[in-house]
Amino acid sequence: MRGGSNRNPSPLNRAVNSVFSFIRYAEFEILFVLFFVIAFIIFKDLTSRPEYNQILVKKPGGPDWWPY
Numbered sequence: 001m002r003g004g005s006n007r008n009p010s011p012l013n014r015a016v017n018s019v020f021s022f023i024r025y026a027e028f029e030i031l032f033v034l035f036f037v038i039a040f041i042i043f044k045d046l047t048s049r050p051e052y053n054q055i056l057v058k059k060p061g062g063p064d065w066w067p068y
Contacts (some may be wrong), residue, residue, distance in 0.1 A: 009017070023030065
């Protein structure tokens with residue numbers, strides 16, 4: 001018979017367990033940062049399109065500060 005409780009876990013086992021315990025501990029913070037990273041990437045992609053830059057181009061009728 002093997003005594004599982006008497007043995008020390010292998011270093012790989014301890015490393016994997018510590019990584020999973022960190023992820024369980026900091027789950028909200030990881031998701032919070034991930035949300036902002038994804039939002040930044042999407043926003044950066046949208047603002048790099050030429051159609052978006054047309055907002056900054058002057059209108060041919062002169063400076064129209066209040067378009068509505």
